[in-house]
Amino acid sequence: MHEYGIAYDIVVTSRKAALDNNATEITHIYVDVGELSIINPDQVEFLFSAIVEGDPLFQNAKLTCTKVHPETRCSCGYAGDEIYVCPKCGQLPEIVRGKEVVVTRIEVEAD
Numbered sequence: 001m002h003e004y005g006i007a008y009d010i011v012v013t014s015r016k017a018a019l020d021n022n023a024t025e026i027t028h029i030y031v032d033v034g035e036l037s038i039i040n041p042d043q044v045e046f047l048f049s050a051i052v053e054g055d056p057l058f059q060n061a062k063l064t065c066t067k068v069h070p071e072t073r074c075s076c077g078y079a080g081d082e083i084y085v086c087p088k089c090g091q092l093p094e095i096v097r098g099k100e101v102v103v104t105r106i107e108v109e110a111d
C-alpha cells in the first residue's frame with residue numbers, strides 16, 4: 001500500500017523536525033499532495049492517525065493535505081498544465097510539479 005509509506009514518511013519527517021526544534025508537541029502538519037501522485041489524501045490521513053496513535057508527541061497533531069494542480073513546461077516555451085501533449089508543438093511536456101508528496105510546514109509547541 002503506497003499510502004502507508006507516505007504516511008510513515010510524514011511521521012518520520014515531523015518527528016525529526018520536532019526533535020530538532022526541542023518541541024514537546026506537534027500541532028499541525030501541512031502536506032502538499034500532487035494530483036498526479038495517485039495518492040488518496042483521506043487514506044493518508046487515516047493511516048497517519050493509526051501510526052501515531054498513543055504517541056504523546058502527536059496526540060493533538062492535525063494533518064492537512066492540500067491537492068496541488070500539475071504544472072508542466074515544454075522545450076518550445078509552453079508552460080501550463082497539459083501533461084500528455086504540448087498544445088503548441090505536440091511533444092511530451094516535462095512535469096515540473098504535481099507528482100510529489102511534500103511536507104510543507106510543521107507547527108510545534110515547545111516549552
Ligand SMILES: [Zn+2]
Pocket residue numbers: 074075076077078086087088089090091
Ligand atoms: Zn512544446
